Amino acid sequence: MKIVVVGGTGLIGSQVVALVRDRGHEAVAASPSTGVDTVTGQGLAQVLDGADVVVDVSNSPSFDTEPALDFFTRSARHLSEAEKEAGVRHHVTLSIVGVDRVPDYGYYRAKVAQEEAVRDSGVPFSIVRATQFFEFVAPVMDMSTENGRVRLPSTRLRPMASADVASAVTETALGEPSYGVRDIAGPEVHRLDRLGEITLAVRPDGRGVVTDETAGLFAGMPDGALIGDDTAHRAATRYEDWLRHGQPPSRATDRSGH
Template identity: 80%
Template structure:
């Protein structure tokens, strides 16, 4: 199959492309560096020509509400217009576990709008919702560092390796459209502050974790980001992943 991966140069997309090519598919990278701009529509018609499946793992360059909403909705409109013209028969989108239960966080609401666009597009689809990536923990810690203290709330997360997310997205791309949502998560639930402690125990750098419910990107978030008992659980543990990265 010809499978176009929008955002195919990013953390998830590059791994999806590699997995699909290993399975013998024609995986085409669509990104601004390849002359494809979903915001303007430039290059979409050519990239999607002859495609069976489009995988969207692109991300907004901003986490702020208005630019994120503009990115996801405008990109979706341009992609679905091009997909209809090209006869694409399956659209796979990557989203976030619990995304529709966080009404006060603008970036999550932008992702909800993206999901709504997918459902209303008329193109058969599959949505993969994942929890936060292991690779995201260290940057969150850096953003919350004050001197030698890493100030983090105790919000529960169930993080997952990006490789496991890429595998689920690639699997969806090779399967029939589900016209529904699959939730995936890592095997363990930890408070974000505890994840910080685990990280610094494995890679000490002189910082210590201070629990602060008002600090950082996840301050005030509702406890909905771990998923429920129906999530598909990946096998990679965070501590094991840290030893290899």
């Protein structure tokens, strides 16, 4: 089976490529660095030649509404056209838990538009919605730091390790199209300000956390929108265990983190 991973050089995509290969299948990473640009359509026909499955874990370079909307809708359109031409039998898109419950957040509206384009494409599909990645906590903290204080709202999240996201996406790609949505989430609900405190307790750097309901990307989110419901699959990795024994949090912003 040939699986093309769009965004295959990023945080999630590179792990999906490795997992697919470990399962004995052909995995091809597609990204601008490999000559494939979904926004313009460049390289799509070539990379999709002979592909059975396409996994789209690419992300907009901007969180702003219009650039994100343009990226996701144009990419989805070019992908679906190329997939139908190549005879791709399964398209898998990575999205965000609660994405349709936050209409005032432009980036989420753009992701909803992407989901709608996938559903309307005519290509058999599966959508995997994940909660925020552990790897995203440190960059969010950095963006909210001022004078040694990390200002974070008490927004509730159920974050998960990117490795668990990649595993679920790979499992979906190797299965049959669901024509629906599967939610995946971490094992525990945390307030974002508490996640900041946990991070600095395990990896102290002199900063402190201040609860500020107006600060940062997740301020004003509807309560409970980002944690999923009882139908969401629960991953096993806990944030504190990941901090102590897993991948250390990046200090560079990775926009794959939802």
